Amino acid sequence: MRILLVFLLLPTSILADTLVAARTIRAQSVIMPEDLSLVGHDVPGTLADPDAAIGMEARVMLYAGRPIRPGDLTPPALVDRNQIVTLWYVRGGLAISAEGRALGRAAMGDRLRVMNLASRSTVTGTVTETGEIIVGPPTR
Incomplete structure (x- = not known):
């Protein structure tokens, strides 16, 4: 034993x-x-x-x-560099959308720099599961 x-x-x-x-x-x-x-x-x-x-x-x-x-x-990238994406700014009852060009590759939940095609300004947003970008203050 x-x-x-x-x-x-x-x-x-x-x-x-x-x-x-x-x-x-x-x-x-x-x-x-x-x-x-x-x-x-x-x-x-x-x-x-x-x-x-x-x-x-x-x-x-x-x-x-x-x-x-x-x-x-x-995780697989949903957005590729130079891809045209939809930008969304949502705050309260206001929702604004615009087209932008991705300045890098990103997966869902990643932060990504995007150039707004209308204003030529660069903004940073978060990639959603549909490949759209949410910009502006984070929602709680």
Whole structure:
């Protein structure tokens, strides 16, 4: 019985699967299930669950067979640089919309600089789930 207790108390390494790229994936590509593969060894600091990567966007080039780290992925961008977007200013009962040109790429909830096409002024707003930009004071 003592021997069994000693074996239970000894540190053991638990093998877990590691998520790797099945093929080379370019930056700014959305990850699909066929892009991923699991290998049977544990690499600390990498993803093990394919569901955590599917639907995300690659921030950097992911090479085939290399482990995927959480920092390699980001939510997919809804707005691309130079895309024409709708700007919304909403305050109380007032709602004003205008067209603008995105000055960068952004995902939902990100802050983004946009040039108002009518006034040529630059404003900063938050990207919504529809890809529109809410500018002005934050709503509580």
